[in-house]
Amino acid sequence: MIGIIDYGMGNLFSVSKALERLDVPYKVGDRPEKISECDGYILPGVGAFPDAMKALGDHGFIPFIKEKVNEGVPIYGICLGMQLLFESSEEGGQTEGLGLFPGTIVKFPGVDENGSSYKVPHMGWNRLNIHQPDKGLLNEVGEDFVYFVHSFVVQTDHREILYATSDYHLEVPAIIGRGNLVASQFHPEKSGEPGMRLLENFCKVMVKQ
Amino acid sequence: MLSKRIIPCLDVKDGRVVKGIQFVDIRDAGDPVELAKVYDQQGADELVFLDISASHEGKKTMIDVVRSVASELAIPFTVGGGIRTLEDIKETLRNGADKVSLNSSAVQRPELITEGADYFGSQCIVVAIDARYDEDLKLWRVYTHGGRTPTDWEVTDWAQEAVRLGAGEILLTSMNKDGEKTGFDLPLLEAVQKVVSVPVIASGGAGSSEHFYEVFTEVDADAALAASIFHYKETSVMNVKSYLKERGVTVR
Numbered sequence: 001m002i003g004i005i006d007y008g009m010g011n012l013f014s015v016s017k018a019l020e021r022l023d024v025p026y027k028v029g030d031r032p033e034k035i036s037e038c039d040g041y042i043l044p045g046v047g048a049f050p051d052a053m054k055a056l057g058d059h060g061f062i063p064f065i066k067e068k069v070n071e072g073v074p075i076y077g078i079c080l081g082m083q084l085l086f087e088s089s090e091e092g093g094q095t096e097g098l099g100l101f102p103g104t105i106v107k108f109p110g111v112d113e114n115g116s117s118y119k120v121p122h123m124g125w126n127r128l129n130i131h132q133p134d135k136g137l138l139n140e141v142g143e144d145f146v147y148f149v150h151s152f153v154v155q156t157d158h159r160e161i162l163y164a165t166s167d168y169h170l171e172v173p174a175i176i177g178r179g180n181l182v183a184s185q186f187h188p189e190k191s192g193e194p195g196m197r198l199l200e201n202f203c204k205v206m207v208k209q
Numbered sequence: 210m211l212s213k214r215i216i217p218c219l220d221v222k223d224g225r226v227v228k229g230i231q232f233v234d235i236r237d238a239g240d241p242v243e244l245a246k247v248y249d250q251q252g253a254d255e256l257v258f259l260d261i262s263a264s265h266e267g268k269k270t271m272i273d274v275v276r277s278v279a280s281e282l283a284i285p286f287t288v289g290g291g292i293r294t295l296e297d298i299k300e301t302l303r304n305g306a307d308k309v310s311l312n313s314s315a316v317q318r319p320e321l322i323t324e325g326a327d328y329f330g331s332q333c334i335v336v337a338i339d340a341r342y343d344e345d346l347k348l349w350r351v352y353t354h355g356g357r358t359p360t361d362w363e364v365t366d367w368a369q370e371a372v373r374l375g376a377g378e379i380l381l382t383s384m385n386k387d388g389e390k391t392g393f394d395l396p397l398l399e400a401v402q403k404v405v406s407v408p409v410i411a412s413g414g415a416g417s418s419e420h421f422y423e424v425f426t427e428v429d430a431d432a433a434l435a436a437s438i439f440h441y442k443e444t445s446v447m448n449v450k451s452y453l454k455e456r457g458v459t460v461r
């Protein structure tokens with residue numbers, strides 16, 4: 001059973017339907033006690049980082065997520081749900097995150113090394129560069145295109161957590177992982193076949209049903 | 210590097226696709242979900258659904274269409290047509306759409322762009338602009354209400370204002386080119402590309418694969434939208450993409 005963490009800031013509908021298509025049992029809960037016994041969790045997220053951290057706290061999920069990570073329960077953060085797992089973000093002033101991955105979230109500068117400007121958000125289909133193909137999450141996931149839409153990006157010195165990146169004027173961390181905690185900057189449920197395969201790998205390979 | 214996006218557009222009235230789409234092997238050619246699936250299989254990068262229902266019931270039906278599309282497809286889609294309030298935006302996005310497209314309502318009440326962007330983020334808010342060239346004044350004028358109502362806005366001014374207010378993307382239709390199948394309106398697109406920092410979707414005028422190549426290489430449009438050439442099988446998304454790929458344009 002997968003628990004979808006509902007703190008009021010995710011596109012839960014599309015994620016839920018994607019799990020239904022994969023025939024994965026799930027439940028959605030807006031308080032930890034409603035989904036405390038699940039085998040794995042999905043942390044979705046759309047919106048602004050400070051609002052999301054506040055909402056996570058209001059719903060009582062901050063200690064819950066940290067506890068589950070300590071216990072080694074698989075968790076998959078999507079989009080903003082991935083960014084929340086890092087130490088902090090500069091979105092809307094400096095805001096503290098969950099600190100479960102080393103690194104911070106910064107805005108795309110919008111200007112490259114040569115001084116020419118580029119468009120922000122990073123929006124559209126971009127190719128994955130896979131760095132750790134042996135990870136279970138990446139079973140049969142190739143250097144495919146996935147759908148990104150974000151203005152803030154992960155900055156980290158810890159290359160060992162980068163399962164895959166993508167190039168958009170800088171190296172964009174696309175799939176992150178350490179142990180049973182994994183995440184993607186893009187929406188797997190909106191990224192065609194490779195995205196669905198990632199979700200399936202998480203739900204059926206990483207999570208023991 | 211980002212791939213160039215090809216976006217088929219479907220007009221939906223009272224829950225059915227109109228404009229007579231000619232695909233084979235579809236039992237019910239008016240079903241938006243079935244058609245969306247075909248386009249998905251052909252490699253469409255995104256879809257736009259334009260609700261042209263006039264009635265309140267028709268609008269309600271659109272929400273069912275949104276839910277069905279989001280239930281069955283794993284590609285992003287935009288919904289436009291008749292979205293007038295923040296409540297409309299919320300309802301559309303919560304039922305599974307990834308973006309909403311605002312047109313007349315944004316010109317009438319520009320704060321709607323900001324309200325939507327503040328609530329859901331700019332990436333969810335597309336501002337659709339219909340523009341026609343004014344021969345006397347030598348400028349592109351913005352029209353609303355399906356091209357029936359001229360406004361005082363010049364297109365680059367309105368595009369910049371829309372972005373300043375929070376638009377995350379501009380869907381730019383040339384009324385001069387729309388339906389002509391003689392190619393996209395490159396001067397119009399170039400003028401808007403120069404002044405905005407968000408992705409621009411080219412619309413109006415697609416008649417062949419070559420036209421997509423032109424719009425991607427000559428004005429560096431981020432995406433291109435078309436309706437009839439795909440609906441009437443004059444070409445397919447797949448054909449356009451292989452044409453582009455052969456010529457070195459990055460496509461998915």
